[in-house]
Amino acid sequence: MNVPIVDPLQGDFPETIEEFLQHGNMKCIAFNRRGTLLAAGCANGSCVIWDFETRGLAREFRDKDCTAPITSVSWSKYGHRLLASATDKSLTLWNVVTGEKIARITLQQTPLHARLHPGSSIPSVCLACPLSSAPILVDLNTGSTIVLPVSASDSGNVPLPNSRKFSDGSPPFTPTAATFDKNGELIYVGNSKGEILIVDSKGIQVLGLIPIPGGTVVKDIVFSRDGQYLLTNSNDRVIRVYENILPINGSGKEIEKIITNNNNDYGSKYEKLKANGARCLVLSCEVSDAIAKVQWKAPCFSGDAEWIVGASASKGEHRLHIWDRAGRLIKILEGPKEALIDLAWHPFDPTIASVSVAGLTYIWAKEHVENWSAFAPDFIELEENEEYVEREDEFDINAYAERVEELMIDQDAEIDVETCEKNSSFSDFDDSADEIIYLPAIPSPDAPDEQPDKCLVSSSKLEDSNHSGSPPSSMDAVQNGLAIPPASSPLEEPSAEAANAKRKRRLSAKGLEMQQAEKVKKPPIKMSSNGKLSKPKSKPVVEPVNGNSSAKIKQQVVEPVNGNSSAADIDDEATEEDEM
Known part of the structure; x- marks a missing residue:
């Protein structure tokens, strides 16, 4: 039976990739509570914060002690702290405003996920889910840890002993996911037996248990932003919403009241915990791909919990599936041919940020279509041009109508410019004046260009040489990065100093013969038999006169070079200079 598809125009969800963010090789992302800042962890151990309004880089945190890839990032309630977990088994707490490292804790196992306590504005406790180990509560100030129970036993609320092990040596009922509720009073833990445990965050006691149909490993467990719904992702390729x-x-x-009032006689404590859990969570819907049977990765809710999104875990696919809360498939978004490793839905806008295996963060947004009728109610879109006929009184001034509009305005009404309207998405309990919404951008100066400095030094040297009266030589010009000035035109009369600078040494008879052999096609300046410079003789030019067959012979006149009387004088001067 085909799953019904809802009309996409009725939903407020992203449809296409708007742009992408690039800074190193990003591995994980997380929005702050307002959605104005986006934190990302990189493969080199650094964390960056993007201003999501301007798509500009606002902060970058680097720890010299951590160069391992970041596995998760988590914001504090009001955005003052940022927690990052890395593959080197470390947890690092950053001050978002100053960029200082507050604390650094090293665990015994690699933390895959870490979340700060949501009930405190400046939390010092976090929930970490290590690899192949029970989730732990970590005190970032002292470094102490508390291991959470992974299963409910009849003898007590303690973890089962590791007497039985799987073939790979891992202990049974190893949990894979855990999360706080909205205010951090309870912790919801998912284990490999397919159970959701409700644990008291203060007393560390199992208060309830909800068995998951199928009994498979729970890979992800996520609360909606308002705390009304819980989502689980299991190994049976099904996403369940409670x-x-x-x-x-x-x-x-x-x-606690539920436990106190539950006086029924149960056969075991396990059954009693199941009864308590049934009064806490109720299964709402299940979503899956009935045809492809794909595994899901990084599922989450939309900001208003109306939509559910899950990414395909197949290699080389960047595909997002969106369902409504009733479990009906709404949209399938196809991205680039890059595997997806993490995603996050914006708290308010229909926008999704997804991270690919290439380290890029793609921004999915709703495709907006221009609707001019929304700006002018009387506006009508025409398919073809039409001739407009102006009414006679269309642009006449109606003084009476303007006077009526002025009378409707109460000029004596008091205008309140001090009271701020609270966001309807936040209650008074959540709103805070100290919340960090935006971060001032820190401009990074461009790298200084070395070329202008060289030109400046060269120009100063050139000025000094001009003031001293001696022109720079060609070798000095090359060393100082200056261009050698071209030779003056033959029509210009150079000075005596310039004439001396252009003189060349006479060539021998053998050298003259080699030069003539190389320049056969270009007969420039020729040398006489005695080695003196001589101008090439002009050839007679024959031009017809008045169309007659007879020709008029014109003789070109050889003018003296550079105003000298003869070429012999130039050669004699060069000879005297060589002797000196």
Whole structure:
């Protein structure tokens, strides 16, 4: 049975790639709470923050102790802190405003994901999900860690002993994902047995349990931004959406009341935890690709939790599937032939940022179509040009109508310019005046150009040589980076100094013969038998006179070179200079 497709024009979701961001090789991304800043972790261990409004780079954090690729980045509630986990088993906490490193913790396992506590404006506790190990709570100030329970046993709420192991040596029920709820009172842990454990973040006790149909490994577990819905991604290639029945504020106290009021006689503690979990989460829908049966990667909710997006985990595919909350497929977005490794949906806008294996961040946005009727209600779009007939009174001034409009304006009304309207997407509990929304851009100066400095030095040297009265030689000009000035035109009379600078040494008879052999086609200046310079004799030019067959012979006159009386005088002067 074919899955019904909803009309794409009815949804507010991205449709096409608008642009891409490039800075090194990015591996993971995360929006801040307002969606104005986008943090990204790079393969060289650095973290960058993009101003998402201008698409400009606002900050870059580098730690000399960390050069390993970043696995995840996480914002604090009001954007003052940024947490980065790396493959060298480290957790680094940054001050977003100053760019200073606040703390650095090294764990025993590589953290795949790390999240700061969402209930504090300046948190010092984070939740880390190491590789092949139970999730832990880490105190970034002291470095102490608390291991969370991975399964509920009949004897107590402690992790099961590692007496039984799989063939690869990994312990059973190894969790793969964990997350805080909206305010950080509860922690939802997914394990490899296909269970969701509800753990108290303070007492570290299992308060409820929700079995997942199929009982496969939970790879991802994500809460919606408003905390009303929970999403899980399992190895059975199905994304499941749960509705959170607990209140957003005071969820810890509410589940304690559920446990207290549950006085039914259950056969085991496991059954009681299942009953408690059934009053916390209710399965809403399941989504999957029934035809291709692909694995999903980095699923998440939209900002208003109306849409669900999941990326195909197939190699070489940058494909996004979008469903509505009822589980109906809405849109399939095809990207470049690059595998996708991470994505994030903007908190407010229909915009998705996805990271490819090539290290680029692609920005998916809604394709806007110009609608001029939205600006002018009387505007009508025409398919063809039409002749417009002007009405007689169309541009006449109607004084009465203008006077009525002026009377409708209450000029005595008080205008409030101090009260700020609160964003409807945030409650009073979440709003804060100290929240970091934008970061001032730090301009980076361009690399100084060395060429102008060289020209400046050369020009100063040239000025000094001009003032001294001696022209620079060709060798000095080459060393100083100056261009050798071209020779003066034969029509210009050079000075005595210039004439001396242009003189050349006389060639021997053998050298003259070699020069003439090289320049057979160009008979420039010829030498006489005694080695003196001589001008080539002009050839007679025959021109017809008045169309008659008889010709008039014109003789070209050889003028003295450079105003001298004869070429012999020039040669004699050169000979005297050579002797000196």
